[in-house]
Amino acid sequence: MTTTLPRPPAAPPADARSARSLVDAVFRAREISIAGALVLLLVGTWITNPRFLSDQGVKDLLLNASILVLLAVGQTVVVITRNIDLSVGSVVGLSAFACGTFVAGTDHGPLTVLLLGTAIGVLCGLVNGALVSFGKVPALVVTLGTLYIIQGIDYWWAQGRQISANEVPDAVLRLGSGSVLGIPYLPLLGVAVLAVTAYYLRSYRSGRELYAIGSSPQAARLAGVPIRRRVFGAYLFSGAVAGFAGALWLARFGTVVADNARGWELTVVSAVVVGGVAVVGGVGSVWGAALGALLLTTIGSVLVVLKVDAFWQGAITGALLLAAISVDRIVNLRVTRALTKRSARHGNGA
Template sequence: MTAVGAVDGAVAGRSARGIVELVFRARELSLVVALTALVLVTTAVNPNFLSGQGVKDIFLNTSILALLAVGQSLVVITRNIDLSVGSVVGLVAFCTGKFLAADPGGRGVVVALVLGITIGAVCGLVNGLLVSFLRVPALVVTLGTLYVIQGLDHYIAHGQQINAVNLPPALLHLGNEGVLGVPYLPIITVVVMLATGYYLRSYPSGRDFYAIGSSPEAARLAGVPVRRRILAAYLFSGALAGLAGVLWLARFGTVVADSARGWELLVVSAVVVGGVAIVGGVGTVYGAALGAMLLTTIGSALVVLKVNSFWQQALTGALLLLAITVDRVLAVRVTRLLRRRNARHGA
């Protein structure tokens, strides 16, 4: 009877998780519907919104935010958060720009990418070690490193500015050109997103992240190396923030010490709006990327419609509150469902 009860409980748990995944899949579909409606309405008011340049700008502006959202997704899935990503982007953009400006003819794009990813990975490693092995709360750690990295960035910059004329043409080409009319930045983001999504879905170590987010204690008892996985999540998030910093430099050319300041909250908003549960264990990188595209498109649409930029922040906040509320309601209902099924099987 005990074995039968355990099997029934496992089946019930899988069914509940199936319901959760179904609901969050529906949320991703609702994002597509909302995005389509927004584009159609804005285009009806201003047909230039879907011009070739308009579409290109939306994809370029979405790329960096979506890349950061992919890295943040792994952290949030493990029931943690990384508030330092915006500061890492700013630090990497300036340091890489200063490095390249010293010898624009002799240092190429590959060197810039390696340098940027390395700086970002080191920042992620510090966050991961403090959160996973020293067990300091993620909010405290990443808020602290946010200010430390900002201070370091300002110290290195000393009020200087990196200008596009001092950068290698190949780097600027990466940020503003493309292949067959498709910019390089969205291509890079899509490749990273698909590879990450495939890994999370297809490999046991990838599914460990979801197990940790669902129940860290249960994951530990099941033999999941919880600390190493959380460290890996922060390392990955930091590396992608470093990559995003180089792409930021390539996209805009001119950078100062506080580039991407405040983007950490925008990244978290994109992830949560995209269906990654703030309590961990549920969500996909595809949904996070859709959330980034929705927020970016809202900003572009408001500019086209000549609406005050305040409303972009208000809408972002409203969407974030709505997503968290939905997550909470869903968690409560799933908990009740599990209790009912367990009680029924126990009886």
């Protein structure tokens, strides 16, 4: 009696591997170019105004970028699955106002605020994730709808009221203004979330499966990837990070109103795409998204230092977004053309 051993799974075709390597190399090159552009921007502005990179100037730059970096990290996890979350700005506003209302006039510490903000974000992410992954409603429609719903809830709750810094416990405000070894707490928290997320996406199977879903949902399904569960988890994470960022918003600014972070969702998407995360999913890293967020924040600060009209910040952000999407499209077309030629050559050789 002979025993037939199961055949090992076939390795990915050489063309697919080389195409993947080409795309990854291009997007890594974009991350390097963004870092170079950021350095040139900082040095050029410093030459014009040496106070820009003073100790306080660097701290302000890091503080201003921290919340946007966090939101970009959460958005990246969603975008690599070929989806999008437009509700993050509204979640930040709701979380900030809810946390401010909860701690106003009390002696609650920062841990309570962070946990409450994260819980609110998880709830919002749960709604988005359930509708997108299990309800099969397009992500753009779902998150655009929840954006307005959350904003409406926030306005209804606030009734024109605001939470002032003098109502917020000192311990919470110290989280937003304090530092360790000269480095503010907020950037340290942002880097911690960034590093943990990057490690998860790179080292865990479930993290790599998110890339597989974005690269080819059909292939991921055939490979046994639980697509619905992974997409649902991505939205939970994005919501949790946005809620966490809302709590940090309260700690950073002290005074919160109903429309905090209004319009930030487009800035977050811009940071992610500019940072090399492909809008078609499957390619990019949280490090690149963080660089994109830092670049956009730095541009805003530079325009203020140079006394340039704030209108140009939006114009520059839009131009960078269009350029990044154009690069994505060009790369995809070139890879597709290269694969077609190689397939034709191999077919003729056979």
